[in-house]
Amino acid sequence: MQKTILAIETSCDETAFSILRDGATLSHQVNSQADIHAEFGGVFPALAKREHDKNFAPLLALTLKDAFGIAPSALSATSASEQGEKSEDASPSNLDAEAIAAIESLLSREDDMARDLIAYLQSIPHEDFIRLKSDIDAIAVTFGPGLEPALWAGISGAKALATAFGLPLYPINHMEGHMASVLTSAGSSDASSPDANRGIADISFPAIALLISGGHTELISIASWHDYSLIGHTVDDAVGEAYDKVARLIGLPYPGGPRISKLADAWRKKDPRPESEFSLPRPMIHSKDYDFSFSGLKTACLYAVRDKQKAQHDEPLSDERKESLAAEFEQAVVDTLIRKTRRAIEGHGARTLIIGGGVIANQYIRESFAALCEEIGCGLLIPEKDLATDNATMIGLVAHMQILDGKAGLIPGSDEFASLRASGNLSL
Numbered sequence: 547m548q549k550t551i552l553a554i555e556t557s558c559d560e561t562a563f564s565i566l567r568d569g570a571t572l573s574h575q576v577n578s579q580a581d582i583h584a585e586f587g588g589v590f591p592a593l594a595k596r597e598h599d600k601n602f603a604p605l606l607a608l609t610l611k612d613a614f615g616i617a618p619s620a621l622s623a624t625s626a627s628e629q630g631e632k633s634e635d636a637s638p639s640n641l642d643a644e645a646i647a648a649i650e651s652l653l654s655r656e657d658d659m660a661r662d663l664i665a666y667l668q669s670i671p672h673e674d675f676i677r678l679k680s681d682i683d684a685i686a687v688t689f690g691p692g693l694e695p696a697l698w699a700g701i702s703g704a705k706a707l708a709t710a711f712g713l714p715l716y717p718i719n720h721m722e723g724h725m726a727s728v729l730t731s732a733g734s735s736d737a738s739s740p741d742a743n744r745g746i747a748d749i750s751f752p753a754i755a756l757l758i759s760g761g762h763t764e765l766i767s768i769a770s771w772h773d774y775s776l777i778g779h780t781v782d783d784a785v786g787e788a789y790d791k792v793a794r795l796i797g798l799p800y801p802g803g804p805r806i807s808k809l810a811d812a813w814r815k816k817d818p819r820p821e822s823e824f825s826l827p828r829p830m831i832h833s834k835d836y837d838f839s840f841s842g843l844k845t846a847c848l849y850a851v852r853d854k855q856k857a858q859h860d861e862p863l864s865d866e867r868k869e870s871l872a873a874e875f876e877q878a879v880v881d882t883l884i885r886k887t888r889r890a891i892e893g894h895g896a897r898t899l900i901i902g903g904g905v906i907a908n909q910y911i912r913e914s915f916a917a918l919c920e921e922i923g924c925g926l927l928i929p930e931k932d933l934a935t936d937n938a939t940m941i942g943l944v945a946h947m948q949i950l951d952g953k954a955g956l957i958p959g960s961d962e963f964a965s966l967r968a969s970g971n972l973s974l
């Protein structure tokens with residue numbers, strides 16, 4: 547039996563919706579707030595939540611249009627309360643007064659979202675609304691880890707939708723989503739093709755997962771899917787966070803990862819390449835555990851920049867120096883990630899390395915791990931680049947696997963449903 551899932555992700559600064567049918571992607575929509583947060587040098591949680599609230603209904607509309615061709619009828623663009631009361635109208639209302647009251651109560655802290663979502667749901671032609679209710683089988687939403695205000699936007703919106711459509715709700719761990727991101731290709735043009743998905747059955751266990759994002763740097767040992775143990779993590783900054791902070795140091799906006807990586811790339815491509823003036827530490831590279839530390843590396847960058855500027859009468863770093871610093875920073879990151887991951891693979895006899903998280907969008911890091919896995923004869927699974935950074939397809943994939951495993955979702959109105967909360971520090 548085919549299962550169709552509407553998945554939602556709002557744990558950081560991306561509002562994302564996806565529709566999956568039997569694990570294949572019917573729609574994949576991501577609205578990034580990066581430009582809005584750029585001037586603050588990082589993600590501001592209250593601002594992120596406000597943006598999620600604002601984007602929720604419009605992005606949902608785009609997703610349902612993309613996947614099912616559902617378009618609001620122009621005639622229905624009246625206010626939410628008018629909509630709820632038009633009971634003796636020719637066309638029946640999608641939401642009755644009770645449903646509207648329930649949604650308004652679930653979204654009592656998301657004023658804009660409540661208004662927009664109710665208006666949008668009411669504007670869907672009634673026969674399309676009925677079709678949606680039967681076409682979609684479940685709603686999935688990230689409930690942690692992440693920024694709690696941002697997570698709440700997705701959770702409240704997901705509860706409202708589950709209530710409106712009468713569907714079970716699957717709360718999903720964001721980090722498990724990053725792991726699952728290796729199992730498919732985003733927005734696959736041929737979504738119905740069974741080849742669009744790599745099944746879990748194709749993965750050779752035991753495996754090691756390296757999760758590298760703006761909030762996490764973790765090594766996980768995987769005996770089989772769902773059987774995870776955390777074997778190492780960062781003791782201070784996450785690797786993506788270090789990229790973002792070093793970028794800020796040299797005057798580049800958030801998110802710093804892609805920008806630093808571009809500078810580093812320009813330096814590596816120089817021919818002839820001048821001798822680098824920077825030599826940065828590789829913190830904890832020789833420690834006998836699987837832990838990481840990136841805060842010292844960031845501080846070393848800070849001192850290196852300060853010293854160079856002092857020597858140049860406070861002139862800002864030249865573009866060439868920025869490139870050379872970025873390349874040395876990136877090399878320090880790669881050396882550390884590779885060394886610890888290699889030890890984890892060898893120490894656990896892993897047959898597959900799975901890498902997930904925004905930082906694996908980085909081409910140099912991808913190539914470095916491909917070379918490692920080739921050298922030591924280990925399978926490598928990494929997501930397509932647009933599935934590396936936050937998205938809802940990966941969240942839907944985890945729900946898809948849970949449904950295959952026979953797991954039940956939370957039923958609207960039940961105690962479990964009511965008590966689902968954002969869990970900022972959720973672990974695997």
Ligand code: KG4
Pocket residue numbers: 558758759760761762785786787789790801802803804807903904905906907908909934935936
């Ligand atoms: O997984 P993600 O989208 O969000 C979190 O869950 O944190 O990861 C975002 C992080 C940011 O720190 C960003 O700078 C970093 O991933 N990132 C990169 C690249 N693209 C994104 N870091 C290095 N190189 C990249 N190309």
Ligand code: ZN
Pocket residue numbers: 720724759760903904935936
């Ligand atoms: Zn993430």
